[in-house]
Amino acid sequence: MTMNPFDSTLQRSFPTIMVPTREPVAGMTTAGERLLVASNGVFIEIFRPWIRLIRRISSYAVSTAIPYGVVEEVSELLCGRVPPELIGAFAEQARAACPNETGGWIVWNPGTKAFRLVPVVVLSHDSASLRYDRPQLPDDEVLVVDCHSHGCFAAGFSTTDDQDDRFDVKFAVVLGRCHTRSMDVALRLCAKGIFERSHNIPVSWLDAVGEANDVAAT
Ligand SMILES: [Zn+2]
Incomplete structure (x- = not known):
């Protein structure tokens, strides 16, 4: 049967x-x-x-x-190292948007091996959450890092973030305290409800975020 x-x-x-x-x-x-x-x-x-x-x-x-x-x-x-300059580019975007929140996707093309940062269209934001349209990616690009900022608040993952991230397979990056010269960076792997927080942020990413602050300060 x-x-x-x-x-x-x-x-x-x-x-x-x-x-x-x-x-x-x-x-x-x-x-x-x-x-x-x-x-x-x-x-x-x-x-x-x-x-x-x-x-x-x-x-x-x-x-x-x-x-x-x-x-x-x-x-x-399998995609290799995520380019730190794209994390830096998002940090500049987060700093410019502060005190508002903002978001961006780092996507990868398996054919060309190229990464790029795609800004997301923010629909609404408050201190607890960010609502945005998921970018429409061409068929040959995949989401690798979902970035968002918390404006002036500390970086970290809220229960809203847990809800938003539970179906995806991606890295999630949050930047916080975006008005200061020492932005917070929080990173985790999200995989179908599995969340693995990484407390070792790549040094190259921290350097790129620091450079974004320097650019804004000059
Ligand atoms: Zn958040």
Whole structure:
């Protein structure tokens, strides 16, 4: 008997793999997600042209024997280093907009390997949130870093940010205290509800933000 078309489409779009013990799992060839059921838990694998991630999302509550292989977490940044000058360009934009909030997307073209900053159209902003239109990207560009600023307030991720970021696969950057010579920078990886805050902001990014301040001060 075949399954109804709705569920069979849904399951094809998000398959579950039983991880073999004696060979690696075949790699994903198209963008998407899948579940990996392993002896050491249940993992989500996320593949985009610019990143590949495997994260454990569940462990077993009972130590029963699961006859599958072991999976390790993976982080592969396929697009390479995000150019610090684009973070600097966004810092200049954030400083110019302060005390208002502003936003921008750093996007990447897998064919040309080029990055660029796309300003977002702000619909409304207040101290707690920023509403903006998601930029329409050409088919050959993907979102890598979603940047927004908090005006004069500290950088960080609010519960509104958590709501906004829960479906995406991207880095999120927040700049705060944009009126000062020492802007705050907050960074995290967002991947389908997984949030990983990074407390080690790349030094090149901090330098680029500092230079944006110097430009504004002269
Ligand atoms: Zn925010």
